[in-house]
Amino acid sequence: MSENRSSTGRTVSREVRLVSRPSGPPVPENFELAETDLPAPADGEILVRNLFMSVDPYMRGRMNEGESYVPPFRIGEPLDGGALGEVVVSRAPGLSPGDVVYHGYGWREYAVLDAARARPVGETPGVPLSVHLGALGATGLTAYVGLLDIAGLKEGDVVFVSGAAGAVGSLAGQIARLKGASRVVGSAGSPEKITHLLDDLGFDAAFDYHDGAIGERLARAAPDGIDLYFDNVGGDHLRAAIGALRTYGRVAMCGAISAYNATGPVPGPDNLGLAVGKRLTLRGFIVSDHLDRMPDMVAEVGAWIREGRLVFTETVVNGLENAPMAFIDMLGGANTGKMVVRLGNRGTYRDRA
């Protein structure tokens, strides 16, 4: 029996709560670390000890008041989000202690949840378990669906990815290349990230968006224009892409991280009218609409990882207490690849039990 479980079966867990809504960039004071007392799992439920949790840009939107496509986080309550946990107690058929599951109760050490809301994940030798929050999870699916289903990637396309060293962007660029793009261009926010894109991820060209006008940098990186833009950033990047897109060009609107911390409206692209003459299609999407594509993605991306053809990069922060700063830093671009928070190590619970 671990130190976290009382003799009555109750579990003491720490969790991160939202205590105030950020105005502009979030600050540590918007969050608090608190203890809570979990009941023993009921029939059909499991108790899970989290090993990894995800920090994602979309969570910033949920910290604002008002309904977006997902309900806002509530003040005084724990945040949630994608996590990987090890089953500690199971009162559900098909799941046993030691199994690793993906579920939606991140930002906490332990969770009691309906087993139906947990999805068991396998392990691949040499690949960190956290891949199921990244390349083989929602992040990978976002890149895969955005490119293939939303933007209709075609062989020979010239593809531009913004936020290309980020979680989704680094996968989108690689998947584009593996799926036959003729040229893959990325933008990112530091010289180190540009080197990573060119040397590790196989981008054909990359530029630092701090180095001058994005439109000019993009024109140099893709002198004949682009066919597909995978937009993680919005703002000036979207404007530059609309300018560079060729006839019948397509934009997958995945996110607009440049605007997430804005406190008011952000200017729209002043060249959107070009969409008429160029016959452009701009399409927004949310990965949760496309979970039916998960098996296809896992099969394809999983094979590329095993074959060493796709690099899965992550930035790991240790400890639940550091999750708010990990989130804040991720919004500021401190991560390369997928940003995850490690909450515990596999098997240590059982070892102590």
Added chain:
Amino acid sequence: MSENRSSTGRTVSREVRLVSRPSGPPVPENFELAETDLPAPADGEILVRNLFMSVDPYMRGRMNEGESYVPPFRIGEPLDGGALGEVVVSRAPGLSPGDVVYHGYGWREYAVLDAARARPVGETPGVPLSVHLGALGATGLTAYVGLLDIAGLKEGDVVFVSGAAGAVGSLAGQIARLKGASRVVGSAGSPEKITHLLDDLGFDAAFDYHDGAIGERLARAAPDGIDLYFDNVGGDHLRAAIGALRTYGRVAMCGAISAYNATGPVPGPDNLGLAVGKRLTLRGFIVSDHLDRMPDMVAEVGAWIREGRLVFTETVVNGLENAPMAFIDMLGGANTGKMVVRLGNRGTYRDRA
């Protein structure tokens, strides 16, 4: 032999030329009316006397320097555009004097052209011949394709059309209704146009965009939001529509007349980021990509016209010399329905011959 044809078979024709590029709204001084001398048609060619010509918003873009999706008009040369003419001389099989053809050589009294570039049009009793420049021509096809193929109109959709009393808008609204939209809302620029939309064209709601914030007017006209926006206007209208669109909403980007006379960049919609969470699709299109749909459109819209279920409204200006003002006034919204210029009457040429 008409007074316009010399004994050598040459024809004296008047034509409207562009003499300077407009900066902002075009003015009469940008145009001149000039005489020219047409050769006799060669083998495979026809001589056509124009009866009607079209003035269309897209022509404004061609008056600017620089390539858009169609090449710019050239200084000192006649303008061109959709026209209906009567064959005067035919040196091509299949076309005879008296036949009425649609072709691309407007802005002039006579044209000599390759017969392959002329399309014979029929006449419907009670329907003006100029319908082939409007509801049964490129204008009708624009509305039809934009709604059905670009924006994927579905039964039950709430549809918003801007520029709804204009050539394309007045058809888009009616086609939406006839194709099963649950509610059709239009905006236009005068009380008379609003009355026309409600009383003549069967719109469920309509508002004058001068009467306050467009977003508020739209919210009142479509309290539960909209599913499809047919955009003829751009600017504030597009912003309001993005705000009102429901999940999976679609925008057919047909034109942005609010920007055509702008001398610099126009602000983009500052709420475009909503496209992600709402999963919106915005798609620009050009009718000339969709000429294969002309037979479907003519069959369907033609039947509605014959059955009296679709109203074809036009504003007719008389005389080639008034074509520049017709164009200028159309850009300013002086027209209701399709704006055409009448250049001559059917059969008068033959009668004089």
